[in-house]
Amino acid sequence: MSVRLSRDFHRWSIWYPKRWCEENGAAMLGTFLDLADAEGRDRLTVLEKVGIVTGGLVARGEALVPREVQRLASSILVGLLGAFALFAGVVFEWAPWGGANRVVLEQFTQTFGHFLSPFVIVAGLALTAMLASVIAPDWLYRSLLGATIIASLAVMALAHWGIGQFGFLRATPAFFACVIALLALLSAAPRRRVALISAGGWLVTFLISTAVFGPLPLAHVVSGYPYGTLTFFDAVIQPALAYFGCLIALLAAALLTLIRRAKVGAVIVLVSIPFATLSAAHGWFGRDQIYLVVLALGYTATAAAAVVRMTRHASRATPPEEITINPQ
Amino acid sequence: MRLKVSSLYAALDRLASDGLIIRAGDETVDGRLRRYFALSDAGAQVLRAEADRLATQSRVAKERLDARRAAGFAGGAA
Structure with a gap:
């Protein structure tokens, strides 16, 4: 009876990140099986499948x-x-x-x-x-x-x-x-x-x-x-200001990522997105596409800093079998 | 209220990442893994605050219902 449900679960649980499945998959399957037994069924319901898909996407978002x-x-x-x-x-x-x-x-x-x-x-x-x-x-x-x-x-x-x-x-x-x-x-x-x-x-x-x-x-x-809200982007946040502000923020985010403040860097990157899209749209429609190139370079620099940080972090982690205990 | 299994595990994940609950061991029963969680000190504090808030709301609601009855609104369209 539980074989069909287990097979269902393994098919649908691919929506979750692999690491999440390794950590929680067995416990989650146990809960699904207990619930199915109590209700006398041997398959996942449609709602449960939808829940697995949405839960998996949320977990993937949080992993990212x-x-x-x-x-x-x-x-x-x-x-x-x-x-x-x-x-x-x-x-x-x-x-x-x-x-x-x-x-x-x-x-x-x-x-x-x-x-x-x-x-x-x-x-x-x-x-x-x-x-x-x-x-x-x-x-x-x-x-x-x-x-x-x-x-x-x-x-x-x-x-x-x-x-x-x-x-x-x-x-x-x-x-x-x-x-x-x-x-x-x-x-x-x-x-x-x-x-x-x-x-x-x-x-x-x-x-x-x-x-x-x-x-x-x-x-x-x-x-x-x-003359209406568009004036906001002339008088308050001018496109050039948003553009240079974004560049400075992205470089700061890259630097913070390199000095182990990756979370603050990630917050800066996320908050910069509305201003960057504003600058990019302005550059695109104003035929000034250098805006787009330089912004893309800013995000690439931040991504590169994140990769460098992760590589350093991975190389510093010592596998357990290599740890020696000093008897002194 | 019925909680979906996926929502339950998402909630447990979040509570654990917020430090409100901690894992209290796994157990295999009839070939199925059961995972246990326990409230952390921070979780107990938050739960206490939430219980107090609900208790206050409940007390205010009861007081208003008593006042309504005392004013003779019982059974009528107030």
Whole structure:
């Protein structure tokens, strides 16, 4: 009776990493067999097979990027998502202070209530997802991230096909929000306190970036200069700034990996992805493809550092049979 | 609530990697491997905090139900 189920299990358990199977496979099979005996069946159910596939994929993900790294990266990323949504949604889409949006509104034949475009829906969902990561259950947080991705894709489609005036140049910010939300969705649940600190940190960074690197005075930007959220990537995170920031971050990650801080390096690499994709998209559409080449070299350098680190680690590990015990 | 076997092992993996449980040995019964886990000190602390939180919520719910009954809402649409 148990032979068929064992055969089933061995066929389906290939979804798990080999090392995981060696460590836990026998215990897991024992549990499946006990359960099947109690229910009088000799096969895995469809739900059990689906569970093995999804569990195996999650285990493979955690084997690739440890859960600790995923949690820290998702905390920083969800903070970035919330800060971006708040900053872009309020300053660039609403800009209640100063009323300078009148300049913009004169150019728009159509607005979205008190906001310039439906991008504010993406911003609202993203901000709510960030808040949910702190105060709500995981399923609600993930549902809101999923909704943010869908809304971002809809805004990108509006921007691409230019339906009405709404889609006016909102593809880049929607793309940026979509990449962050996707990375956070695929990662383990964030740490609440770190997510809050991260959101505050990113908001301060945006203000400093605007004041130091922006083409306009900070007061001008926050008083309603904007021509919509795309201005965010001119006034706050300029593509060149994101590009050089990514390069510096990737080199730092490579260095950290070499000096035994591989987990911190991995977190930096994951957090750099939205900025790198932003720079890559800008380089691609701006026909400045050297951006892509240099970013690819940055990621290659980090990967090379990881390989060097692993090789060193493997060569330092002494096989048990070679260890001699000093009788003294 | 019924927990899938794959979810059970994923949860055990995570609890172990967070240091909340530790492996407490394996045993073979009728040719099947059984693995035992035990709460670590950190796990016991977290479990205590969670139990206290649930107990507080339960107490507040009971107090509100008592207050509702005292106010004469019993049986009616409050």
